[in-house]
Amino acid sequence: MSADVQEVTAPLVGGSRRRPAWRLLAAGVVVVVLALLPLMLAAYPIGLMSRILAFALLVLSVDLLTGVTGLPTLGQVAYFGTGAYTAGLVGVHVTSNAPAQLVAGTLAAALVALVTGAVVVRTSGIVFLMVTLAVGELAHQAVDSLAFTGGTNGLVGIPPITLLPGGEPLLLSGFVYWWVLVVFLLGAAVAAVVVASPLGRSMRGVRDGETRLRALGQETYPVKLSAFVVAGALAGAAGTAWVAQARFISPGDLAFDVSAFALLAVVLGGAGSLWGPVLGAAVVIVARDELSSYVGGLGSMLLGAIFVVAVYLLPRGIAGVARVRRPAWTRSRGTA
Amino acid sequence: MLDWFDAYTGTVLNGLALAAVLFVIAVGLSLVFGTMDVLNLAHGSVSLVGAYVGVAMVGDSASIAAFVAAVLVASAIGLVLGGVLAAMTAKVSGHLRQALLTLGVALIAGDVLAEVFGSDVKRVRAPEGLDGSTEVLGTPYPVYRLVMVGVGLAVAVLLYLVLERTRLGAIVRATVADRDMVEAVGIRTTLVLGGVFAGGAALAAAGGLLAAPVLGAQPGLDDTILLLALVVIVIGGLGSLRGALLGAVLVGQVQVLGVALLPELASFMLFGAMGLVLLLRPAGLLPAPGRRA
Amino acid sequence: MSDELLRLERLTLRYGSLTAVDGVDLSVARGSRHALIGPNGAGKSSLFAVVAGTTRATSGRVHFDGRDVTGLREAARARAGLVRTFQHSSLFGGCSVLDNVRLASERSVGSPLRAWRSRRGAAEVTEQAMGHLEAVGLADRSGAPSGSLSHGERRQLEVAMVLGCRPVLVLFDEPTAGMSAAETQRFSELVEALPDDVTVVVVEHDLDVVFRLADRVTVLATGKVIADGDPETVRADPAVQSAYLGGRSTRSLFGGAR
Numbered sequence: 048m049s050a051d052v053q054e055v056t057a058p059l060v061g062g063s064r065r066r067p068a069w070r071l072l073a074a075g076v077v078v079v080v081l082a083l084l085p086l087m088l089a090a091y092p093i094g095l096m097s098r099i100l101a102f103a104l105l106v107l108s109v110d111l112l113t114g115v116t117g118l119p120t121l122g123q124v125a126y127f128g129t130g131a132y133t134a135g136l137v138g139v140h141v142t143s144n145a146p147a148q149l150v151a152g153t154l155a156a157a158l159v160a161l162v163t164g165a166v167v168v169r170t171s172g173i174v175f176l177m178v179t180l181a182v183g184e185l186a187h188q189a190v191d192s193l194a195f196t197g198g199t200n201g202l203v204g205i206p207p208i209t210l211l212p213g214g215e216p217l218l219l220s221g222f223v224y225w226w227v228l229v230v231f232l233l234g235a236a237v238a239a240v241v242v243a244s245p246l247g248r249s250m251r252g253v254r255d256g257e258t259r260l261r262a263l264g265q266e267t268y269p270v271k272l273s274a275f276v277v278a279g280a281l282a283g284a285a286g287t288a289w290v291a292q293a294r295f296i297s298p299g300d301l302a303f304d305v306s307a308f309a310l311l312a313v314v315l316g317g318a319g320s321l322w323g324p325v326l327g328a329a330v331v332i333v334a335r336d337e338l339s340s341y342v343g344g345l346g347s348m349l350l351g352a353i354f355v356v357a358v359y360l361l362p363r364g365i366a367g368v369a370r371v372r373r374p375a376w377t378r379s380r381g382t383a
Numbered sequence: 384m385l386d387w388f389d390a391y392t393g394t395v396l397n398g399l400a401l402a403a404v405l406f407v408i409a410v411g412l413s414l415v416f417g418t419m420d421v422l423n424l425a426h427g428s429v430s431l432v433g434a435y436v437g438v439a440m441v442g443d444s445a446s447i448a449a450f451v452a453a454v455l456v457a458s459a460i461g462l463v464l465g466g467v468l469a470a471m472t473a474k475v476s477g478h479l480r481q482a483l484l485t486l487g488v489a490l491i492a493g494d495v496l497a498e499v500f501g502s503d504v505k506r507v508r509a510p511e512g513l514d515g516s517t518e519v520l521g522t523p524y525p526v527y528r529l530v531m532v533g534v535g536l537a538v539a540v541l542l543y544l545v546l547e548r549t550r551l552g553a554i555v556r557a558t559v560a561d562r563d564m565v566e567a568v569g570i571r572t573t574l575v576l577g578g579v580f581a582g583g584a585a586l587a588a589a590g591g592l593l594a595a596p597v598l599g600a601q602p603g604l605d606d607t608i609l610l611l612a613l614v615v616i617v618i619g620g621l622g623s624l625r626g627a628l629l630g631a632v633l634v635g636q637v638q639v640l641g642v643a644l645l646p647e648l649a650s651f652m653l654f655g656a657m658g659l660v661l662l663l664r665p666a667g668l669l670p671a672p673g674r675r676a
Numbered sequence: 677m678s679d680e681l682l683r684l685e686r687l688t689l690r691y692g693s694l695t696a697v698d699g700v701d702l703s704v705a706r707g708s709r710h711a712l713i714g715p716n717g718a719g720k721s722s723l724f725a726v727v728a729g730t731t732r733a734t735s736g737r738v739h740f741d742g743r744d745v746t747g748l749r750e751a752a753r754a755r756a757g758l759v760r761t762f763q764h765s766s767l768f769g770g771c772s773v774l775d776n777v778r779l780a781s782e783r784s785v786g787s788p789l790r791a792w793r794s795r796r797g798a799a800e801v802t803e804q805a806m807g808h809l810e811a812v813g814l815a816d817r818s819g820a821p822s823g824s825l826s827h828g829e830r831r832q833l834e835v836a837m838v839l840g841c842r843p844v845l846v847l848f849d850e851p852t853a854g855m856s857a858a859e860t861q862r863f864s865e866l867v868e869a870l871p872d873d874v875t876v877v878v879v880e881h882d883l884d885v886v887f888r889l890a891d892r893v894t895v896l897a898t899g900k901v902i903a904d905g906d907p908e909t910v911r912a913d914p915a916v917q918s919a920y921l922g923g924r925s926t927r928s929l930f931g932g933a934r
Contacts, residue, residue: 119482169661169662181614184609185653188607188649189648189651192647193647240793244792244793255770259768260768261751263840264755264783303609307489314483345498346494350490352487352491354484357487359484
């Protein structure tokens with residue numbers, strides 16, 4: 048297994064290098080298969096797939112910061128939560144229209160990311176990890192104590208989403224899944240576009256040498272803040288997708304564990320690559336929600352053990368963020 | 384102003400009591416980070432272990448002697464846990480991977496503790512003789528919380544003497560400032576680091592137990608403690624004793640006053656305090672000399 | 677003196693009680709090849725750091741291209757054309773060779789914060805970057821991960837990155853340290869091939885390189901300028917001889933033996 052995983056965990060070198068046609072083809076096949084799943088699977092596994100896709104978008108946002116920009120984060124739940132609660136509150140008080148909830152939740156999360164990020168991105172490395180952890184935990188506490196978010200009980204009574212104004216509510220899990228899939232694909236497309244853009248290159252520049260980038264005349268603060276806002280928006284979109292399928296959101300969904308699992312998915316999948324962490328997300332959700340019943344409800348313990356093993360066995364899995372001066376993998380590989 | 388002070392005497396004292404345990408817990412996290420750049424995300428778990436030692440050994444009633452014995456046991460367990468964590472992280476290269484390793488340990492520990500002690504809130508009584516009230520500026524106030532402040536101050540003074548007046552302390556301070564230099568003069572920093580890790584964890588466990596009569600013991604408390612300790616050292620400055628003390632006092636007041644005045648917004652105030660410090664003094668208020676942000 | 681590009685006035689940098697740069701006055705002419713030499717610990721790298729803005733000066737002023745840049749941050753000085761390299765090669769190790777140069781070119785001809793790719797912008801940046809890679813002889817390595825380059829190639833890549841910044845003045849910090857004789861030769865040719873309107877200040881230990889490239893030499897010792905002039909004058913200066921050699925013969929220093 049380890050050989051496969053190491054392949055998965057090798058970060059992208061270029062990001063903007065031309066992709067071979069077969070990769071586009073493979074991506075197309077995956078999308079078609081994902082789109083056809085509701086016709087083949089029962090309601091329960093479709094619900095699981097919805098959760099995986101929503102979580103995977105959160106994981107992508109963590110990867111944009113951790114893997115691409117070199118800013119390891121444990122705080123994306125704050126923006127995931129902002130998106131989820133905004134979508135839920137819009138659903139309860141304004142409209143059950145899903146695109147409206149998506150837009151509102153994403154914008155709210157981006158705004159919160161802009162305000163908090165303005166302070167947070169002044170740090171780097173482990174201190175960034177420390178500060179984002181604090182931000183995530185504080186968001187967790189905040190929704191726990193605020194009245195309009197339902198406090199500890201969470202936000203209940205969120206109506207099922209509709210697609211068109213005045214349209215039929217989507218009650219079947221297959222339809223909800225399709226909406227979550229749309230949100231995921233939109234988010235993944237945004238992530239892919241950003242990674243291949245000049246901003247994406249600047250983000251990798253920050254990861255590989257923040258001081259060097261400054262010496263080239265590029266202020267790194269706006270690069271980091273832009274990355275933070277994009278990642279925040281993606282996490283917010285993930286939050287709206289999560290609420291669309293769960294129709295419930297509570298402080299527990301913003302707990303420290305969720306941040307930890309999202310980071311674990313990135314580590315497992317290979318920081319800096321985009322599709323690896325998505326697979327990592329699937330592993331994490333399946334382990335937490337499905338396998339935990341086999342280990343007496345100790346899902347966190349199982350994932351904690353995976354974490355420890357991953358750190359020992361997958362040194363390349365986090366090569367992109369380990370910020371070693373000369374990453375070993377760059378020497379062991381020939382020309383790309 | 385004086386009226387306000389009267390009304391909030393209890394609150395201010397509560398803030399100091401919280402600051403005392405936060406200091407005892409956070410100073411280890413700060414020194415471990417300062418000496419070896421390891422962010423120990425299992426630090427809150429060690430504190431929670433200390434609190435559960437209190438649940439097991441003190442529970443509903445205990446004499447002062449039994450309570451002190453529990454503190455000693457908690458410290459000893461903390462010492463061992465810290466040594467194990469130091470040995471585990473020493474085998475891993477890269478600060479992020481070290482942090483992730485401790486994160487994995489924290490997840491495991493959380494589940495194990497919840498399995499052993501259950502998921503409900505467990506109470507720990509203050510030791511007999513210290514569980515009453517006394518008058519402070521005309522208002523009754525629990526004696527035990529005053530004891531907490533006293534213990535916090537005592538730990539601060541003791542640590543100050545060890546760090547500033549002993550050869551061991553000089554080595555630790557030098558390691559914070561410039562690890563390579565200390566290694567160059569032939570001191571094995573891994574031993575220093577292991578010692579700091581173990582000592583810091585012992586303090587964290589003792590702090591968790593000291594706080595238990597106020598905060599109790601329950602799953603999730605480990606995350607809360609870790610959060611508060613992180614905010615303390617971000618505000619105070621990494622790797623410095625005085626920074627941890629100042630940070631703890633500020634966080635204690637902000638947290639307790641925030642909960643008393645604007646309970647819904649307490650976490651926003653805590654973030655505001657941290658954000659303000661990061662904006663104005665990115666390295667914290669009293670960082671250790673020789674370190675940059 | 678001809679047109680002045682860089683002027684340092686009483687520039688001082690103190691770390692606590694240590695004075696790394698001590699009231700340095702220095703003038704660099706536009707288009708010149710200016711070498712900065714001095715014994716180890718003379719404060720050459722510290723001076724570079726203060727001039728480039730990597731480190732804030734304790735006191736004194738830096739004038740560049742007719743304006744006072746003392747208050748500008750490092751990135752802003754680099755945008756004004758005052759670009760430095762580092763003593764230890766510092767590349768973007770996870771990025772390809774081409775991307776290393778693109779990061780520099782993007783800032784000068786593109787828009788480094790644009791979150792989507794524009795075909796035209798990307799083509800322009802890539803064309804620029806490839807041009808710089810060709811200039812330093814690395815065009816055939818453009819797709820390689822920069823971490824896989826040899827030491828000499830890394831230095832060549834650094835020059836390409838500097839070119840990507842459209843520099844007015846380049847500060848090279850010990851560029852030939854650790855190079856083989858052939859690599860040093862190659863590097864000297866690169867610097868000689870730089871356009872005449874690019875001014876070069878180089879900290880260099882290899883005096884062969886210094887006297888090959890430089891038309892002016894400044895000698896620094898314990899943070900102070902002890903001599904400044906054309907190579908021949910500096911070579912004969914008794915203060916330089918005593919600071920550098922403790923009064924011994926100049927042969928061992930300037931005779932080419934190293």
